[in-house]
Amino acid sequence: MKSTLSLLACLLTGASATIYYAGVAESGGEFGVYSSTATPGFGLPGTFGVDYQFINQAGVDVHVDQNHLNLFRIAFLLERMCPVATGLGASFNETHFDLFKDAVDYVTVTKGAYAILDPHNYMRYNDPSSQPYSGSVIGNTSDVTAATTAQFGEFWGELAGRFADNEKVIFGLMNEPHDMPSSLVLENNQAAIDAIRATGAENLIIMPGNSWTGGHAWTEGTDPSSAVMYQFKDPVNNTALDIHEYLDVDFSGGHSECVSAPETYLANLTEWLKTYQLKAFITEFGGANNTGCAAMLTDMVDYMADNEEYIGWTAWAAGPFWGASSPCCTDSLQLGSLEPGSTAADGSPGLYTTVWLETLQPLVPSLLQWSGGASVAGGELVAFSG
Numbered sequence: 001m002k003s004t005l006s007l008l009a010c011l012l013t014g015a016s017a018t019i020y021y022a023g024v025a026e027s028g029g030e031f032g033v034y035s036s037t038a039t040p041g042f043g044l045p046g047t048f049g050v051d052y053q054f055i056n057q058a059g060v061d062v063h064v065d066q067n068h069l070n071l072f073r074i075a076f077l078l079e080r081m082c083p084v085a086t087g088l089g090a091s092f093n094e095t096h097f098d099l100f101k102d103a104v105d106y107v108t109v110t111k112g113a114y115a116i117l118d119p120h121n122y123m124r125y126n127d128p129s130s131q132p133y134s135g136s137v138i139g140n141t142s143d144v145t146a147a148t149t150a151q152f153g154e155f156w157g158e159l160a161g162r163f164a165d166n167e168k169v170i171f172g173l174m175n176e177p178h179d180m181p182s183s184l185v186l187e188n189n190q191a192a193i194d195a196i197r198a199t200g201a202e203n204l205i206i207m208p209g210n211s212w213t214g215g216h217a218w219t220e221g222t223d224p225s226s227a228v229m230y231q232f233k234d235p236v237n238n239t240a241l242d243i244h245e246y247l248d249v250d251f252s253g254g255h256s257e258c259v260s261a262p263e264t265y266l267a268n269l270t271e272w273l274k275t276y277q278l279k280a281f282i283t284e285f286g287g288a289n290n291t292g293c294a295a296m297l298t299d300m301v302d303y304m305a306d307n308e309e310y311i312g313w314t315a316w317a318a319g320p321f322w323g324a325s326s327p328c329c330t331d332s333l334q335l336g337s338l339e340p341g342s343t344a345a346d347g348s349p350g351l352y353t354t355v356w357l358e359t360l361q362p363l364v365p366s367l368l369q370w371s372g373g374a375s376v377a378g379g380e381l382v383a384f385s386g
């Protein structure tokens, strides 16, 4: 009887029992290498606040204080954190690190939300000038210019050590590995996990698969993520999968029509997660301003809420530089970002107004985790209290 009543209460409030973390990706830290001609060469290191920037504090304020979001995924570039001259590893550009840490501390300490650290590098390092394709694949032993798997581990060990005492920081190992062996994605992920745990950090880790870490592609093709990714080992059992899933015809997020239903294209991944008793975050998904996308974005968030394998999500994208200059968008129905106050290039309301406030904001669970460490088991769900 008691359980029937609490199930009913759950249905009545519409609150999800399984989503602990919800928010937006913050795009900006990865900018200035391919979309800007202001800086010669690779756009490295670039000028902070001009070519790239991690967050706008005012935007984060609105998303936390008014929209009650508790998760922000903050992008940065490996080549700025670890300049190419010194290589990938434990030697950081301290000026750049301090700027990044300011953003992470603002989200986690000042606002009390959770932050995913997002090296936006496609498992490549040394030339981000034509991302997502340029640069040597990390761990490619046939490429003498490639950073090694061990160097990737050293990098994560150093970064994790610096945030080990902040339980609101989540380590997102890598954005969208692609066009490489799945076994190498796993090997690099494992090197990072080992190095992170060697520092004593028990923070939640989210790790990607291959094929742009696409949910729809998880079990597909001759070298699917599903065949190897379950083999990772985390001594503290606090690693989840990091999945991206766009709803357009080729799952790229580059088309304005949403036609790929999440309940269809995530079913195989969900089954796989169940089999291995793993949890997942979907840290990129999105849609344009049209009725088809409004319906399918709703299906997407509902699907995650209904399947206990999914515990968190961030929609693409808010942030200082996403929007009018984004490569996805071609007209005023699509332009703009999920950044509060932003508009489309022609001055009309942007996606914050037309998609976030209209469709996604009403689907943000009223109860989320606001204290304690981020974990595959989630934490206490409470209403936002400021």
Ligand SMILES: *[C@@H]1O[C@H](CO)[C@@H](O)[C@H](O)[C@H]1NC(C)=O
Pocket (backbone or CB within 6 Å): 045, 046, 047, 048, 083, 093, 094, 095, 096
């Ligand atoms: C380190 O970062 C700062 C801040 O962006 C930049 O001014 C400086 O040139 C960078 N140094 C190197 C070696 O990349």
Ligand SMILES: *[C@@H]1O[C@H](CO)[C@@H](O)[C@H](O)[C@H]1NC(C)=O
Pocket (backbone or CB within 6 Å): 137, 140, 141, 142, 143, 179, 180, 181
């Ligand atoms: C590894 O490097 C070799 C030599 O440059 C190249 O032919 C090969 O395509 C690279 N592999 C990947 C997965 O990028």
Ligand SMILES: *[C@@H]1O[C@H](CO)[C@@H](O)[C@H](O)[C@H]1NC(C)=O
Pocket (backbone or CB within 6 Å): 235, 236, 237
């Ligand atoms: C992690 O999970 C494994 C498999 O369920 C279990 O044997 C092990 O005791 C767990 N370790 C910790 C630290 O919880």
Ligand SMILES: *[C@@H]1O[C@H](CO)[C@@H](O)[C@H](O)[C@H]1NC(C)=O
Pocket (backbone or CB within 6 Å): 216, 219, 264, 265, 268
């Ligand atoms: C799910 O997996 C089955 C079995 O491999 C496959 O036939 C089917 O096409 C997959 N579904 C989707 C939507 O990719």
Ligand SMILES: *[C@@H]1O[C@H](CO)[C@@H](O)[C@H](O)[C@H]1NC(C)=O
Pocket (backbone or CB within 6 Å): 289, 290, 291, 332, 333, 348, 349, 350, 354
């Ligand atoms: C969003 O889409 C709807 C439906 O097509 C349209 O009526 C509305 O004008 C659009 N909003 C903006 C700000 O373009």
